[in-house]
Amino acid sequence: MTIRTLLADDEAVVRAGVRAILAVVPEIEVVAEAGDGRQAIDLAQRLRPDVALLDIQMPGVDGLTATTEIVRTVPGTSVLVLTTFGNDLRIARAFGGGACGFLLKAGDPRELITAVHAAADGAAYLSPAVARRVLTKLGGAGRMARIAAAHDRIAALTGREREVLALLGAGMSNGEIARRLHVVEGTVKTHVSTILTRLGVRNRVQAALVAYEAGLVEETP
Template identity: 60%
Template sequence: MLLADDESMIRAGVRSILARSPDMEVVAEASNGYEALELARRHQPDVALLDIQMPQLDGLSAAAQMCRDMPEIGVIMLTTFGEDEFITRALQEGASGFLLKADDPRELLNGVQAVAAGGAYLSPNVAARIITGLRAGGLMANDPPTLRALDHLTERERDVLAHLGRGLSNAEIGRRLHLVEGTVKAHVSAILGKLGVRNRVEAAIAAYEAGIIRRD
């Protein structure tokens, strides 16, 4: 994975946490957004972990360009700042995950594993902020076509969406629902199209808003 943060102590701390998992390796480190983009092109990591506040080019701008030019890389924002505007913009730019530096270290491991497997991940603190915002009329709450489209999902698509909303990858969803991964991928594409959303995170938000997330 690629790690980008302008504070060397933060990078060292993140490396220490990731070292707990034998299947995670930091292949490159960057201290600003421009360097992160250059290293991403060079190393093609599965996951890029980007801080928001970085010099020269901030993490959100780097994430937007990375998601556009290198969509095969899963982008996670790791930041001290949990303001709604940062969360909203990160998701709009195509990030697959959002974690706070104050989160439990296990959330970092869970998030990287989920995004590396093709899923999406929001730390509990971020998910709670999003749900609160939805209830108050925030993100996506004023998008009636998206909510109405939930009624057009098939029963199987709703099952897939429920698991997708918990951040599971296609392979994990397939194991839960006894489907081959290609079939899950087709269902996910259909769900995104019917809901009119751009990525799995926005679909997960719709699932939370609709109350169909399974707690099993």
């Protein structure tokens, strides 16, 4: 299956770099490029790509606004947000915007490819580096309170649901989780739906953050 991808960044050199990384994967096709958020929204609505890769900081309509609008008007398109270490608080704000993943522009190219595959498969992808950075930025006493709250929230989950949440937090798709746990994919979908409800979160990325804060996901260096 071809993963039709939209790429949006106001820097042509960044778009060229991302496009070159994705070009080595036969099943990923960049179908359009945008230099700002407004153009990204228009292209997403017209072309309905499987995945949209959006820079979080663009002139005019920024990546946060574009993410929210694309998720609202093109529900079949999964949005991945590209960011830098300087945008931590914007990342934190974007968790509620419906993006299915966050990764660093300067990160490992393999992360980008993994994230696109995960997004196309309906999974969340939260770069470990981004997760650590955001949780640290929001740290201090508030961090300790969130860790305690996360442990309280996962207490409502069954053992199997915690296993699913941990794998979800590690960026696995429903299919990958099903194979890991030796169950059918429909069972995983049911578990994920129940997990989101019991945790009181809107999407898989927010659930992934809970998994990180509760210590269910092993952080890689």
